[in-house]
Amino acid sequence: MPIEQITQAASLVVPEVILLGTMCVMFLAGPFLVTDAGTAAPGLRHRWGALSLIALASAWFAWQSAGTEPVTGGPFRSDDLLWFVRGLTLTAGVALALLLWNQIDDGHAAEAHACLLAILAGVNLTAAANDLVMLFLALELVSIPTYVLLYLPRRDAAMREATLKYFLLSIFSSALLLYGMSWLFGVTGTTNLSGIARLSAARELPIEAGPMQLAVALIVAGLAFRITAVPFHFYAPDVFQGVTSSAAAMLSVLPKFVGFVALLRLMPDIAGVTASDAWIPTQNAQQLLAAMAVLTMFGGNLLALRQRHLHRLLAYSSVAHAGYMLVGLAVGSERTAVAGSSAILFYLGAYALMTIGVFAFLGAAGTNGRTLATIDDLKGLSRRRPVAALCLAVCLFSLTGLPPTAGFLGKLNLFLAAWSSTGAVGQVLAGLLAVNAAIAAWYYLRLIGVMYFEPSESQAGPSTEPTAWLAGAACTLATLALFVAPQWVWDAALRATSSL
Numbered sequence: 001m002p003i004e005q006i007t008q009a010a011s012l013v014v015p016e017v018i019l020l021g022t023m024c025v026m027f028l029a030g031p032f033l034v035t036d037a038g039t040a041a042p043g044l045r046h047r048w049g050a051l052s053l054i055a056l057a058s059a060w061f062a063w064q065s066a067g068t069e070p071v072t073g074g075p076f077r078s079d080d081l082l083w084f085v086r087g088l089t090l091t092a093g094v095a096l097a098l099l100l101w102n103q104i105d106d107g108h109a110a111e112a113h114a115c116l117l118a119i120l121a122g123v124n125l126t127a128a129a130n131d132l133v134m135l136f137l138a139l140e141l142v143s144i145p146t147y148v149l150l151y152l153p154r155r156d157a158a159m160r161e162a163t164l165k166y167f168l169l170s171i172f173s174s175a176l177l178l179y180g181m182s183w184l185f186g187v188t189g190t191t192n193l194s195g196i197a198r199l200s201a202a203r204e205l206p207i208e209a210g211p212m213q214l215a216v217a218l219i220v221a222g223l224a225f226r227i228t229a230v231p232f233h234f235y236a237p238d239v240f241q242g243v244t245s246s247a248a249a250m251l252s253v254l255p256k257f258v259g260f261v262a263l264l265r266l267m268p269d270i271a272g273v274t275a276s277d278a279w280i281p282t283q284n285a286q287q288l289l290a291a292m293a294v295l296t297m298f299g300g301n302l303l304a305l306r307q308r309h310l311h312r313l314l315a316y317s318s319v320a321h322a323g324y325m326l327v328g329l330a331v332g333s334e335r336t337a338v339a340g341s342s343a344i345l346f347y348l349g350a351y352a353l354m355t356i357g358v359f360a361f362l363g364a365a366g367t368n369g370r371t372l373a374t375i376d377d378l379k380g381l382s383r384r385r386p387v388a389a390l391c392l393a394v395c396l397f398s399l400t401g402l403p404p405t406a407g408f409l410g411k412l413n414l415f416l417a418a419w420s421s422t423g424a425v426g427q428v429l430a431g432l433l434a435v436n437a438a439i440a441a442w443y444y445l446r447l448i449g450v451m452y453f454e455p456s457e458s459q460a461g462p463s464t465e466p467t468a469w470l471a472g473a474a475c476t477l478a479t480l481a482l483f484v485a486p487q488w489v490w491d492a493a494l495r496a497t498s499s500l
Contacts, residue, residue, distance in 0.1 A: 012074075012076040012077070012078045012128065013076055013124075013125065013128055014062045014066065015059035015060075015062045015063045015066075015086060015090070015124065016059075016121040016124050016125055016128070018055060018058050018059045018062060019055055019056075019059050019117045019118070019120055019121040019124075020117070020118065020121050022051065022052070022054075022055035022114075022117055023114040023115075023117045023118050023121070024114075025051075026048065026051070026052075026110045026111070026113060026114035026117075027110070027111065027114050029110065030048070030109075030110025030111055030114070031110075033110070034107045039106075039107055040105075040106040040107040040109075041106065042106060043106065044106040044107075044109060044110075045101065045102070045104060045105065045106045045109035046101075048109040048110045048112075048113045049097060049098075049100075049101040049109065049113060049467070051113070052097045052113040052116065052117060053094065053097055053098075055117060056090055056093050056094050056097065056117075056120075059086075059090055060090045063083070063086045063087060063090060066078070066083075074130065075129070075130055075131045075133075075134045076125075076128045076129065076130055076134070077128060077129075077130040077193075077194070078128070079496075080492075080495040080496045080498065081127055081261070081264070081265075081496040081497065082124070082127045082128050083492075083496070084345060084492050084493060084495070084496035085123065085124060085126075085127035085257065085261055085496075086124050086127070087492070088257065088345075088348060088349055088352065089120050089123045089124055089254075089257060090120070091352075092120075092253055092254070092257075092352045092356065093116065093117075093120040094471075095352075095356045095360070095471040095474060095475055096116060096246065096249060096250055096253075096254075096356065096471075097113065097116060098360075098467040098468065098470055098471035099245070099246040099249055099356065099359065099360050099363065099467070099468050099471045100112060100113065100116060100246040100250075101467035101468070102465050102466075102467055102468065103153055103244045103245070103246045103363065103465075103468075104152060104153050104246075105153075108152045108153075111148065111152060112149055112152045112153070114145075115145035115146070115148050115149040115152070116145075116149060116250070118141060118145040119141070119142050119145050119146060119149070119250070119254055120254070121141065122138050122139070122140075122141030122142035122143075122145075122258065123138075123142060123254055123257050123258045123261070125137075125138035125141060126138040126139060126142070126258050126261050126262055126265075127261045127265070129193070129265070130192065130193050130194055131191050131192055131193060132181045132184065132185060132191040132192075132193065133191055135181075135193070135262065135265070135266075136174075136177065136178060136181060138258075139174070139177070139226075139258060139262065140174065142226075142254065142255065142258050143170050143174065146166070146170075146250075146251070146255075147163060147166065147167045147170070149247060149250065150162060150163045150166060150239070150243050150247050150251075151163040153243070153244045153246070153247065158241070158242035159242050159243060161238065161242055162238060162239040162240075162241070162242030162243050163239075163242075163243075165235050165238055165239055166235055166239045166251075169225060169232075169235045170225065172225075173221075173222050173223075173224075173225030173226065173232065174222065175222075176218050176221045176222035176225075177218070177219060177221075177222025177223060178222070179218050179222075180214075180215050180216070180217070180218025180219035180220075180221070180222055181215075181219065183211055183212075183214055183215035183218065184196070184212075184215040184219070184270060186211065187205075187206065187209070187211050187212050187215060188205065193265065193266075193269070196269050196270065197268075197269045199269075200268075200269040200270070200272075205269070205270070207270070207271065207272075207273075207282055208282065208284075212270065213284055215270065216267075216270055216271045216284075216285055216288075217288065219266060219270070220263070220288065220289070220292075223259045223262055223263055224259075224292065226255040226256070226258055226259035226262075227255065227256050227259035227260060227263075227322045227325070227326075228255070228256075228296075228315075228318055228319045228322050229292050229296045229319070229322050229323070229326060230292065230295040230296040230299040230300075230319065230323075231295070233296070233299065233300070233319045233322075236251075236315040236316070236318060236319060237303075237307075237311075237312040237315040237316060239251065239315070240252075240311040240312060240314065240315035240318075241309055241311045241312050241315070243311075244363070244371070245311075245359040245360070245362045245363035245371050245468075246359070246363065246468075248311050248314065248315075248359055249355060249356045249359035249360070251318075252314065252318045252355045252356075252359070253351070253352045253355055253356060256318075256321075256322060256325070256348065256351070257348060257352075260325060260329070260344055260348060263329060264329075264341055264344070264345075264497070267281065267285070267329065268332075268333075271284075271285035272285070272332060278332070278333045278334055278339070279332050279333050280331070280332035280333070280334055280421075281329075281330065281332050286330055286331075286332075286425060287425075289326055289329050289330035290327075290330045290425050290428075290429055292323075292326055293323050293324075293326035293327045293329075293330055293429060294323070294429070294432055295323070296319055296320065296322050296323030296326060297320055297323030297324060297327075297432065297433065297436040298323075298432075298436065298439075299316075299319060299320075299323075300316045300317065300318070300319030300320030300321070300322070300323060301316070301317075301320045301436050301439040301440050301443075302439065303316045303319075304316035304317050304320065304440070304443050305439070305442065305443050307443075308374055308375050308376075309373060309374055310362060310372060310373060310374060310375065310377070310378075310447075311373070313375075313443060314355075314358065314359070317399065317440070317443075317444075318355070320436060320440060321347075321351055321399075323436070324347065324411065324414055324433060324436070325344050325347055325348070325351075325414070327340070327414050327417075327418050327429045327430075327433050328340035328341065328343045328344040328347070328414050328417055328418070329341070329344060330418075330425070330426075330429060331417055331418050331421040331425075331426045331429070332421075333497060334420075334421050334422060337416060337420055338413050338416040338417040338420065339417060339494070339497060340414070340417040340418070340421070341497040342413075342417075342490070342493040342494050342496070342497045343410075343413035343414045343416075343417045343493075344414075345493040345496055345497065346409070346410055346413055346486075346489060346490055346493045347410035347411075347413065347414060349406075349482070349489055349493075350398065350406035350407055350409065350410035350479065350482060351407075351410065353395075353398070353406060353475045353478045353479045353482065354395045354396075354398035354399050354405070354406065354407055354475070354479050355395075355399070356471065356472075356475050357391065357392075357394075357395035357398075357471075357472050357475030357476050357479065358392060358395045358396065358399070360468045360469070360471045360472030360475060361388050361391055361392040361395070361468075361469075361472045362392075363465050363468045364388060364465040364468035364469045364472055365381060365384075365385045365388040365389075365392070366465070375446075375447065375450055376450075378447060378450045378451045379450055379451075379454040379455060379456055380451075380454060380455050380456020381450075381451040381456070382451050382452045383456055384456055388469075388472075389451045389452065391472055391473060391476040392447075392451065392472075393448045393451065393452075394476050394479065394480065395472075395475065395476060395479065396444045396445075396447055396448055397444075397448075398479045399440070399444055400437070400440060400441045400444040400445065401437050401440075401441075402441075403483065404480060404483045404484070405479050405480060405483050406478075406479045406480075406482035406483050406486070407479070408483065409482070409483060409486050411433070411437055413490075414433060415430050415433055415434060416430075418430035418433065
């Protein structure tokens with residue numbers, strides 16, 4: 001019966017239903033609490049922020065209560081990868097909600113938090129999708145609210161330019177992705193991902209055929225925009241510079257979640273050689289991914305060296321980190337001590353903690369609501385705000401890949417996955433990853449040097465970002481804790497990729 005099928009499908013996505021239901025309440029109720037002039041009662045943003053956290057806590061409870069028994073029928077699937085992604089997304093969502101809390105005015109807080117919940121639900125539905133149509137809709141559920149969220153906090157020229165650039169280029173990437181999916185449907189005759197997986201496992205999928213390779217190239221190109229991989233990265237610095245620190249943190253983290261999850265769902269079946277519980281990309285796919293990884297790592301790091309604006313620097317840093325994770329995708333999941341796909345998932349968690357932490361303190365350590373914008377703003381921060389400087393230094397050490405932080409383990413896992421893979425490509429990628437980590441250390445450690453060794457050019461004033469302080473402190477502690485006790489996250493990442 002159709003009603004039974006709908007009920008069964010809905011039971012697989014209860015956390016996402018909670019997030020989307022709360023989103024609808026916010027969108028419907030929010031306008032009634034704002035006057036025609038756009039003003040709202042002072043402190044209304046605190047109520048919407050609290051409701052957002054309640055929705056995330058409810059979704060977290062539903063995630064913990066749900067089983068991990070694999071279910072592959074219908075438009076949604078339930079497996080360990082979905083379980084891992086849900087935990088990652090909901091955790092990052094709490095930190096992002098706290099960061100957004102005071103960076104949005106009372107009159108637009110309902111819409112801003114509703115957009116954030118929609119984006120988080122879209123990330124999870126991407127992991128849950130068992131059909132190309134559902135996968136595309138989930139990806140658009142991430143993209144469309146992002147346009148609105150970028151524009152809401154401010155209405156100045158820089159914000160409008162950033163939003164317009166992201167909007168136009170996102171549409172272009174969606175067109176590439178949809179065109180690639182249409183080719184994939186033409187080759188396989190089905191939009192069901194489980195059906196495509198069965199064809200791949202039975203060696204009935206013409207992976208080396210021209211139409212299939214074209215589909216792979218278009219799909220990778222469409223998703224490369226979301227992970228800011230070269231040559232689809234050029235929007236990032238301008239967009240990051242024009243938006244608030246909360247929006248920049250969201251752009252750094254959630255699109256990478258959704259992009260790499262979609263790639264991990266699709267690549268093993270459409271561009272990989274599957275053997276038991278492992279897969280490796282075909283030669284053409286590996287060459288494409290390896291070339292993108294190298295260009296993305298070097299492009300991001302070399303351009304970051306020239307930046308003075310912190311958001312632009314972190315935008316290019318985000319590009320470079322996408323390159324590191326592409327190294328793991330290029331080597332696949334060979335039967336080695338460290339699998340590339342598992343290393344990607346572990347790195348996504350570590351990257352989210354350290355990146356949100358950096359952007360949180362850029363917003364929290366400012367004065368009178370002003371975000372730290374340029375490298376000169378960091379001068380003397382260790383004397384003006386010693387706790388913020390210490391926490392920011394820890395997050396920068398993690399981005400560099402130095403112990404005792406989660407970033408060190410993340411880069412080490414990716415390096416070992418590439419180095420231990422068969423063939424020369426993996427070892428070359430491992431060497432280039434190490435070189436790029438050294439290049440990145442220059443501009444990350446320069447920021448720490450400015451904070452601690454250059455005199456202050458301003459006096460400390462009152463901070464208006466208590467929730468950003470809370471988010472940054474939590475991320476700092478978590479990135480240290482993950483270094484001390486990483487095994488439970490690593491085990492979850494292994495389970496999540498065991499069926500790829």
